[in-house]
Amino acid sequence: MKLEKLFSKMPCQILCAGSDLKRTIRGGYACDMLSWVVSRIDSGEIWLTILNSVNVVAVATLSECACVMLTESVEMEADVLSRAKEKGLTIVTTPLTTYEAAVSISRLLEAEQTTAGRN
């Protein structure tokens, strides 16, 4: 599923539109410890977190994740978003909890796979 399609099916707001909203998402990773994320998230996965400092931008860039989804309606400061824009990162925020967002993404990806399987 492409990022832009996922965003259209979830309650979320784009805070920073990165360089590739047509990027394909392959899954997600939920964690608020940077060293775990940088080491374990795969490129093409959505990172679910409540962290919103500039270090999130560094870790997301290094790990090449598909996008950062801030949960629980967490916002990001303008200077951090500006850094994200420089790096071509996509950042969105959702009112869902991390658990709810993960379940929602999982169901959407599964539904798309099922549909693709029928076609």
Place this chain on the structure above:
Amino acid sequence: MRMAVQTVKLSFQIRGSDFVNAGEASSNTKKALSRIGLNPSVVKRAAIAMYEAELNAMIHAGGGQADVEIFPDHVVIQIADRGPGIPDVDLAMQAGWSTAPDIAREMGFGAGMGLPNIKKHADDMRIETIVGQGTTITIHILFA
């Protein structure tokens, strides 16, 4: 006649407690490695290992110096600081062990995965440390 090996050298200053620019040295190294057309997984391993060492110098040692030398078949990344040193390297290598201050923990650091992550992603990692004088971490990443 023996040909001299051509290498590319990069050097970066790491400022202590500079959370805003933390990771820039690793990010620039990643770009340099990507430009020479290396396998993306190799580039990512180098970037992650260097990021952890860079962050350690920034958080624990008041900053330091990062020197990167890119050879035809590998890269050597050296992060040197004049911080407090590591009294017990074996303990510091244990996943989960951390001496990060609260300010770092509030930003998502301090998982105690820094050194273990470097070891996991590097082909070779060496720690030279003297308590009260500083620490130098040398990381080797092979391209194939």
